[in-house]
Amino acid sequence: MKAVPTQLEQCFIIEPTVFNDARGYFFESFNQETFNALIGQSVTFVQDNESYSTKGVLRGLHFQKGNWAQAKLVRVVKGRVLDVAVDIRKESPTYGQHFSVELTEDNKKQLFVPRGFAHGFVVLSDTAIFSYKCDNYYNKASEGGIMYNDAALNIDWQLPSKALIISEKDAILSTFENAIL
């Protein structure tokens, strides 16, 4: 397993070591000791989530506020997504910057999204199963969000906006400027 730094401090791409043989493949999708050593942080995940989506589904940009902030370790079990992490740590030198990476069932890359980030993804394949670990529990009252097409963030989602499928909740999120972080 390897952790590749991004330009956003504490945000890493995780590349697992995959063992292929005549039967198929094997890899450790998570190993707490190795993971914490690689990223130089002590993260304890407490909740695992999975979602299924069809092509063009865009979920995000989401975060939880205050004491309910969540770090996430995200990956794709089936299909292909563009995954995006936005630095919303006001004191950060990369505040307002984002990092995006294709996560696919073939490349098996994962993204570690630290606390203090907004997160979202769009499905590029016909269908996708998205799986992630969170280091804090879901808390509906603490949910926050930023509109995916915020002009200041200027994220290239790789699909035309008419091809996107967005929840009612996500269609009315704030601009980055007005979001309560």
Ligand SMILES: Cc1cn([C@H]2C[C@H](O)[C@@H](COP(=O)(O)OP(=O)(O)O[C@H]3O[C@@H](C)C(=O)[C@@H](O)[C@H]3O)O2)c(=O)[nH]c1=O
């Ligand atoms: C996120 C979440 C949702 N839910 C419920 C609330 C709702 O009825 C239903 C669907 O929720 P949402 O529409 O918020 O699901 P979704 O849009 O997939 O939300 C997720 O998006 C990605 C981008 C993230 O980063 C995640 O942290 C999470 O915010 O599931 C839980 O019970 N537990 C959870 O942890």
